[in-house]
Structures are given as structure tokens and as C-alpha cells.
Amino acid sequence: MLLFCSLSAVLGLVAEPPVEFTPKEQRRILQHSPVPAVPEDTTNAWSMDPDAAHLGQALFFDSGFSRNNQVSCATCHGPMIAWTDALPLATGLETGTRHSPSLLNAAHQRWFFWDGRADTLWSQAMHPIETVAEFDSTRIAYIRRIHDDTAYREAYESIFGPLPPMDDELRFPPGVRSDSPEWDELPAADRALVDRAFANCSKAIAAYEGRLRSVDSPFDTFVEGLREDDPGKLAALTPAQQRGLQLFVGEAGCRQCHSGPLFSDFEFHNIGIPTGHGGPPRDPGRFAGLKVVQNSPFSAHGPFSDDPNGSRARRTASVVQGQEHWGSFKTPTLRNIERTAPYMHQGQMGQLEDVLAFYNTLEDMQVQDHHQETVLQPLDLTEEQLADLAAFLRSLTSPLPSRSLMGPVDPRTGKPPAKQ
Ligand code: HEC
Ligand code: HEC
Incomplete structure (x- = not known):
């Protein structure tokens, strides 16, 4: 018995x-x-825009924006493993210092990155481009590529309006990083044009990320x-x-x-x-991350936010740095x-x-x-x-989102890209 x-x-x-x-x-x-359903992000006027999400999806999977043409967002946020990379420390052009988090349900977050140094999903997406260990590129080179590619250009301009004349290399030198003295020497109005287009592309990426629900x-x-x-x-x-x-x-x-x-x-x-x-x-x-987000021109209270006086903006402004951070x-x-x-x-x-x-x-x-x-x-x-x-x-553990969200697309239609 x-x-x-x-x-x-x-x-x-x-x-x-x-x-x-x-x-x-x-x-x-x-x-x-x-x-709950993904909340609308009032700092991103395109957060719920399907056309912006298609453009964002194309950008997300495109490795042509990195210095060696081999790294895309999906390198470290791979759809098959819940938008992560299975590595202890993320590796793009170099190995970084932190681990890649999953992007599933990311649109619900209040702060982004382990240290919260971004306060919106869209402003987060700007960081990897110029980070040496990730894309090691420049925002000028990034927008230039969108300008020069017919599909990207059409998609971008139909959503956000005309791109700056990025093929004028004297005005917009592609090799200049935004943390270099050469950048500071560019006319403020031209820097603002680049920053605006860069923020727009990031808002498109965020619109795509908002669909990664689980x-x-x-x-x-x-x-x-x-x-x-x-x-x-x-x-x-x-x-x-x-x-x-x-x-x-x-x-x-x-x-x-x-x-x-x-x-x-x-x-x-x-x-x-x-x-x-x-x-x-x-x-x-968090001790350092808080200062970064509070001083960033791309924060929720900055000039590129579509709701600079809203609750997100107020929250960022109101946190006081303390030793406990x-x-x-x-x-x-x-x-x-x-x-x-x-x-x-x-x-x-x-x-x-x-x-x-x-x-x-x-x-x-x-x-x-x-x-x-x-x-x-x-x-x-x-x-x-x-x-x-x-x-x-x-x-x-949930089923992964629809397969249609798991790979590259034509930025204009959101459909799988035509075979070359
Ligand atoms: C005081 C707040 C706090 C409590 C209580 C807490 N956690 Fe955590 N947990 C965290 C933080 C913060 C991290 C990330 C820490 C880091 O990376 O330095 C974390 C990380 C984790 C991770 C790793 C997640 C990842 O994606 O890397 C797991 C799993 C986890 N916690 C499970 C638990 C479980 C189970 C309990 C209860 C036994 C618990 N935690 C209690 C705050 C907490
Ligand atoms: C080289 C690997 C790598 C690449 C490429 C990369 N990421 Fe990340 N991502 C990370 C790491 C590592 C973190 C956490 C970094 C930190 O906290 O400092 C992160 C954090 C994030 C977060 C914040 C998630 C959260 O819960 O806070 C989002 C969203 C994100 N990445 C989206 C993107 C997008 C969009 C791109 C492309 C533009 C991208 N990532 C490119 C490695 C990468």
C-alpha cells in the first residue's frame, strides 16, 4: 500500500x-x-500610429545603421528569446557593462534602462546609436541613411514631413558625433533639425515597441x-x-x-x-541615471517632447537625487x-x-x-x-507576440520586404 x-x-x-x-x-x-492595454504616451504624438510602427519595425531590424553594418536593435533584443540576447553583458561593436533587458511590455514602464536614465520609450531608442559598444555611429549618419534610402525617406516624410537636406555634407558632416566639439560648432538651427529628425525616428521605434505585448x-x-x-x-x-x-x-x-x-x-x-x-x-x-535624464534635452520635459508639461515631465523634474540611489x-x-x-x-x-x-x-x-x-x-x-x-x-511565460512583429519589414507597408 x-x-x-x-x-x-x-x-x-x-x-x-x-x-x-x-x-x-x-x-x-x-x-x-x-x-492592461498599453497606455498612450502623450510625450510621443505617434505612439499609437500604425504607419510610425511600421517604420519603427524596419529601423529596429536594420543593421545598416551601425558602424560595421552588423548590429541592429534585434542583435541584443532578439524576438525569439523574448527580445533579449542570452548574454550576461550586451555585445554590439564592443562588450558593454550591463545586461540586455526584455522589451516585452516595455511601453508600460515609467523609467527606461537599469538606471532609469531615460524617461520615455522614444528617448531611450536614441541612446544605442552613438554608444560606442552598441552601434558606434552618429545621429547625422543615421538620418543621412534615411534620407538616401527611397523606402525610408517616403515612409518618414509621409509621417513626419520633409527631412533636412542631409546630402549637404558640409552642413551635415556624417562623421560628427553629438558629444564632440565639432558638433557644438555646427549652427544651432542645423543641430535642431538633426535632433528633431532623430527624435522622430525614435518615436517611430517606440510605436513599434508598444506592440510588443505579452x-x-x-x-x-x-x-x-x-x-x-x-x-x-x-x-x-x-x-x-x-x-x-x-x-x-x-x-x-x-x-x-x-x-x-x-x-x-x-x-x-x-x-x-x-x-x-x-x-x-x-x-x-540610479544615482547617475537620474542626473542624466534630468539634464537631457530629450527628456519628457524637453523641447522634443510632445507633452513637456504632462505628468511624465513633472515626475522627472520632481525626483531629488539622494545617497540611497x-x-x-x-x-x-x-x-x-x-x-x-x-x-x-x-x-x-x-x-x-x-x-x-x-x-x-x-x-x-x-x-x-x-x-x-x-x-x-x-x-x-x-x-x-x-x-x-x-x-x-x-x-x-506567455506566447510571443504575432510573427508579423518578429522580423524586418518594408517601412512603408509593414509587410515583409520584397525579395531582391
Ligand atoms: C527590495 C526590492 C525587491 C524584493 C523584495 C525582491 N526583489 Fe527581485 N529584484 C529587485 C531588483 C532591484 C532587481 C534587479 C537587481 C540588479 O540587477 O541589481 C531584482 C531582480 C530579480 C530577478 C532577476 C530578473 C532579471 O530579469 O534579471 C528575479 C528573478 C527576482 N528579482 C525575483 C525575486 C523574487 C522571487 C523575490 C522574492 C523572493 C524578489 N525578487 C524580491 C528587487 C526586489
Ligand atoms: C549591444 C546591444 C544592444 C543594442 C544594439 C541595443 N540595445 Fe537596447 N539595451 C541593451 C542593454 C544592455 C540595455 C540596458 C542598458 C542599461 O541599463 O544601461 C538596453 C536597454 C533597452 C531598453 C530599456 C528597457 C527597460 O526595461 O528599461 C529598451 C527599450 C531598448 N534597450 C531598446 C533598444 C532599441 C530600440 C535599440 C535599437 C535602436 C536597442 N535597444 C539596441 C542592449 C542593446
Whole structure:
């Protein structure tokens, strides 16, 4: 009999007891689903424009904008792996210092990058072009290429109006980077023309990124089941996953930061994970990122924003830099976490189990002299509880968006490009 019982448990023949959630736990769980519709970004007048999204998709997959013609946005944000790259540190023309995050549901974020140094999705998209480790190009060369390519030019001009005369190389020298003294010597009006076109292209990319939604995970079905009291839908999570969920919203305290439908509070925390390079942390994280965004001409309150007095703009202006920002990073979303290894801002942790082991023991935690938040305590969970938590996190995986969003397109139509 005993033998029969354990054998059938192994074979899954005997149902495990169902998990009972208290009303408080249920309220907490309901806060994590569904993912709402993408909000309109008032700082980007084209955020919902389908033509802009087609142009943006073409730009996203085009490696012709990088110095060596080999790097596109998709190099580090590959559609087949949830718009990430599976590397600890991103590699474009060189290897960078941070890990590539997923772009799924990115339009819901409040701050962009691990340190939040961009406050809109569109202004984020301007950074990679001139970053040496990524495209290592210039904004002038970028707009020049759009100008010289019939398909791009037609698409751009039908959405945003005429491009500047970029083929005038004396006026718009393609090799000049915006962080060089030569750029400062160009007439302010010409710099503004380039910056405007550059911001427009980035707004088109953001319109495309807004379509990268990922919403229907087994967890979402389970939450529907809770709302509708539907046992069929509740069965979308295994008993182990339900026990993991209970830990997540309860004893393990994960929801303190990984809260809401994206499993992120969109804020910054220093959780003291060991650095990827050994030794003390060198990355100031939010401390530096906040100053960058507040001083950027492309911020939500800047001249290229379509809503410079709106709530995004006010939020950016109102944050005050403090010591607690040092070494803090944005709480990442946990949706699709199964597909986005390795983890953390430097890809320090290879597997979900490594992340959970860290939270469980806080071994090698980097405690800093600055005023660090100390909300984390070792969890001391059992092996079985850790396995349940991992099983729950794996229930946050959704089907990828439509295949039509996963590759290059003609910028005018959004259809796959005609074969040459
Ligand atoms: C060389 C690899 C690489 C390339 C190329 C690249 N990215 Fe990224 N991307 C990253 C890394 C790394 C980060 C995080 C960097 C940081 O926080 O400092 C990031 C961050 C982002 C974010 C912020 C996501 C978030 O949750 O905060 C968005 C959006 C994004 N990239 C879109 C793009 C777009 C659009 C392009 C093309 C114009 C692009 N990326 C090109 C590696 C890359
Ligand atoms: C105090 C806020 C806070 C709490 C509590 C917290 N996290 Fe995190 N979590 C973060 C931050 C911030 C990061 C990114 C840290 C970094 O890269 O330096 C992170 C990273 C992660 C990652 C890696 C995600 C990725 O894409 O790289 C996972 C997985 C994760 N947390 C799961 C959990 C789980 C499970 C719990 C509960 C046991 C938990 N977290 C508790 C703030 C928190």
C-alpha cells in the first residue's frame, strides 16, 4: 500500500491537496493580472500610429545603421528569446557593462534602462546609436541613411514631413558625433533639425515597441479563474506553482518590489547582489541615471517632447537625487522570466535557481557604506519551497507576440520586404 501511494504520487496519480488562499492573499494576487492595454504616451504624438510602427519595425531590424553594418536593435533584443540576447553583458561593436533587458511590455514602464536614465520609450531608442559598444555611429549618419534610402525617406516624410537636406555634407558632416566639439560648432538651427529628425525616428521605434505585448500566461488564466471562480481556469497552475504564488505574495516578500501586472514597482532598489567583476560595486546605478535624464534635452520635459508639461515631465523634474540611489537598479519585470536568463543588471546569475538561492541566504551580499535600503532578510526557505517558487515564476511565460512583429519589414507597408 505504502509503495503504491508513493509510486502513484511520483506518477502524479494522486492529486496533491489544493492550495487555499486567504481573502488577503487573493486580493494581492488579483493585483498582478491582467496586464492592461498599453497606455498612450502623450510625450510621443505617434505612439499609437500604425504607419510610425511600421517604420519603427524596419529601423529596429536594420543593421545598416551601425558602424560595421552588423548590429541592429534585434542583435541584443532578439524576438525569439523574448527580445533579449542570452548574454550576461550586451555585445554590439564592443562588450558593454550591463545586461540586455526584455522589451516585452516595455511601453508600460515609467523609467527606461537599469538606471532609469531615460524617461520615455522614444528617448531611450536614441541612446544605442552613438554608444560606442552598441552601434558606434552618429545621429547625422543615421538620418543621412534615411534620407538616401527611397523606402525610408517616403515612409518618414509621409509621417513626419520633409527631412533636412542631409546630402549637404558640409552642413551635415556624417562623421560628427553629438558629444564632440565639432558638433557644438555646427549652427544651432542645423543641430535642431538633426535632433528633431532623430527624435522622430525614435518615436517611430517606440510605436513599434508598444506592440510588443505579452499578456496571456498560465498565471493570467489562473487569476481569471479566481475572479470567476472557475475550477477549469484555476487548474492552469499546478499545486506546486500555487504554493510558489502563495510564497511570492506572502512569506517570501517578493511583492514588496515585484508588484502589479508587470511584477515591478517601476522603482529602484539596491538589493546588494555581488558584482559580476569581483570587488566592490562600481556602477552608481540610479544615482547617475537620474542626473542624466534630468539634464537631457530629450527628456519628457524637453523641447522634443510632445507633452513637456504632462505628468511624465513633472515626475522627472520632481525626483531629488539622494545617497540611497547609489547602486540601485530598476526592479525588472518577472513576466517571461523563464526565457530571459541570465539575470540581474550585469547578468551575474545564470539561472532562476541562483537568484532564489541569493534571496534565500543573501550570501555574498554587498553592503555599502551609503544609506542602503535594508528591506531584504534571508528567507530561509526549504528546498521544496524554493522549487515551488521557481515553478511559480515559470508560470509567467506567455506566447510571443504575432510573427508579423518578429522580423524586418518594408517601412512603408509593414509587410515583409520584397525579395531582391
Ligand atoms: C549591444 C546591444 C544592444 C543594442 C544594439 C541595443 N540595445 Fe537596447 N539595451 C541593451 C542593454 C544592455 C540595455 C540596458 C542598458 C542599461 O541599463 O544601461 C538596453 C536597454 C533597452 C531598453 C530599456 C528597457 C527597460 O526595461 O528599461 C529598451 C527599450 C531598448 N534597450 C531598446 C533598444 C532599441 C530600440 C535599440 C535599437 C535602436 C536597442 N535597444 C539596441 C542592449 C542593446
Ligand atoms: C527590495 C526590492 C525587491 C524584493 C523584495 C525582491 N526583489 Fe527581485 N529584484 C529587485 C531588483 C532591484 C532587481 C534587479 C537587481 C540588479 O540587477 O541589481 C531584482 C531582480 C530579480 C530577478 C532577476 C530578473 C532579471 O530579469 O534579471 C528575479 C528573478 C527576482 N528579482 C525575483 C525575486 C523574487 C522571487 C523575490 C522574492 C523572493 C524578489 N525578487 C524580491 C528587487 C526586489
